[in-house]
Amino acid sequence: MQKHLFSFPTRRFLSKSIPHDLYDPPFSHSPKLQKTQNKFKQDPPNLPLKSDLPFNFMYSYSETHPSIKPISFRESPKFSPFGPGRLDRKWTGTSAPVQHQVDRNRFEEDRNRVLGAPLEDQEVAELVERYRHSDCSRQINLGKGGVTHNTLDDIHNHWKKAEAVRIKCLGVPTLDMDNICFHLEDKSGGKIIYRNMNILILYRGRHYDPNNRPVIPLMLWKPYAPIYPKLVKNVIEGLTHEKTKELRNMGLNSHPLMKLTRNGVYVNVVERVREALKTEEVVRLDCTHVGTSDCKKIGVKLRDLVPCVPILFKDEQIVLWRGILNQEQPSDL
Structure with a gap:
């Protein structure tokens, strides 16, 4: 009987101590939970993405020969590495060609406008001294893939806070550094102001605006390399x-x-x-x-x-x- 009389007032006290306001300080939502909920409330990007860049998108620009046609594919060409429905270009198995007529002259005019007047020797020397050292934080490493599509996005990300980016090339692409330099300038719109062996410095231009950077859809995975004709035949042509x-x-x-x-x-x-x-x-x-x-x-x-x-x-x-x-x-x- 005493136990029953003791427990009843206790339950009554506890029931009155619980606040009915869910936003009372002891029972308010944690700020971390609110941040995680806000992430899911962000508006998704407008799909499919449209890019005005006047070249065909492919995994590697410097290590691919468009003139050599593959004889077969290791995966179906319908599986685009940009993701399903994320790009307004159709994947052919090796590239995503431009779907509309490209005005190359207008693209060159915009590139020259962003580059502005040529740099003076003193300006070039200052930029080279700032970015040529091995401990430079604005560096991109190019491996056997060469100038890949996602490399272009990395370059523009560095250009948000730096006037130039240091590029270190290693492996097979270093056999033809002229080819690397051409594709870096042609695809990014920048200008190479320094070249020493396998080290390059790519300048963004005087009037570069990070808010008006080109749309570069990312490749979500590396596509399987297609099957090309046999490189070495059993009997070399012209010989017995x-x-x-x-x-x-x-x-x-x-x-x-x-x-x-x-x-x-x-x-x-x-x-x-x-x-x-x-x-x-x-x-x-x-x-x-x-x-x-x-x-x-x-x-x-x-x-x-x-x-x-x-x-x-x-x-x-x-x-x-x-x-x-x-x-x-x-x-x-």
Whole structure:
């Protein structure tokens, strides 16, 4: 009986102490909860995204040859890496082409307007001194993918708070730095004011406005590389089976011209191979630990830049043939 009399007033007291106002200070919502709820109340972006950039969107601009058509795809072309319904361009398996007529002249005029007057020597020297050092916080690393589509967004993000960005290039793209410089300037609209080996400084322009930056839809994943025709045939064109076998054995048994490292700097490889093929019929490059995929990419670039003929990729060794030399006919005196 005493227990019952004691518990009844206690329950009555507790019931009166609970406030009916949910926003009473002891029972108010925490600020963290309010912030998380506000994130979900943000208006979604207008889809599909529309971009006025006058070039076809693709994963890599510097490492892709539009003239070489793939023979097959590893995934269906209907799966766009930009996401379903997020871009007003159709994905073809290798690129997202422009859907409307592009006024290239107007694009060049806008680019020149943003760049403004050319920088003076003193202004260039100040920018180079500020951004050329290895401890620069405004740096973008370019790997074997080269100038990728998402790299353009990274450049504009740096340009929000910095006049220029330092770009460090490594791997296969460094075989052709002219190609890297062209695509950086052409796709971003900036100007390269410094180039030393594999280090570049890309300037945004005098009249760059971060609020009016171009619309660059991001790739949500890396698309699978398509299947291209075979690079090296069993019998090299213009040679017999026996001569092809002889050249391959000669290259494998020869002393390597160079030893390439993984993600190295290959800016001098083209010139050295070109000079060596003036006196040698075949040249071998030791690419141990570089990787089979990178070896083939190196061979393709050397084929076009030297030029030469890749005749063997084996055990991360590249054998290059200088091709059939054109015999000049003596002129009649």
